[in-house]
Amino acid sequence: GDQVEQSPSALSLHEGTSSALRCNFTTTTRSVQWFRQNSRGSLINLFYLASGTKENGRLKSAFDSKELYSTLHIRDAQLEDSGTYFCAAGTGNTRKLIFGLGTTLQVQP
């Protein structure tokens, strides 16, 4: 079935360092959303992309619909960036989002 493969599953960063999360899609994907889920379980919208790249502060996301992947770059990681990051794909003919399994990020001092 349709899948969203998210990597890595877990990531540990020291404050001030940078890294990238990735989602690969196994089917035609028309849009992608990135979320951070905090410790209380709330999903915070980070990006919504139908193509190209978007940047917001220390976060930058890119979506390549031809190569079927999306990335989320975190620059100068801060403690408050800790949480679980999900990507979700808008695919097919329905309005559902297909979620990846998430990347759990821990930022350490």
Place this chain on the structure above:
Amino acid sequence: GGIITQTPKFLIGQEGQKLTLKCQQNFNHDTMYWYRQDSGKGLRLIYYSITENDLQKGDLSEGYDASREKKSSFSLTVTSAQKNEMAVFLCASSITPLGNYAEQFFGPGTRLTVL
């Protein structure tokens, strides 16, 4: 901007019990969604509704009913709670998408535990 509120925040039920979860949004969005999240997993769509009184099944609709009473509210009913079930139910809303895609915004969730 707007917010989505879900009630209750925590729901404890007994096996076989019918349980109802409620969601309200003030974005004035046409489309609303119910997702289920199991521990360590992503979200899966249960039902969605594109307008008042409309219902569309998602991947996980068996065992659930839903009701879109008015534009701003969308309820989900667990028809018969399963013993030891634990999950978080998340409500979302979006504008009516051009094509089939629009940014979805999520509520804080209802955490279900079945004893």
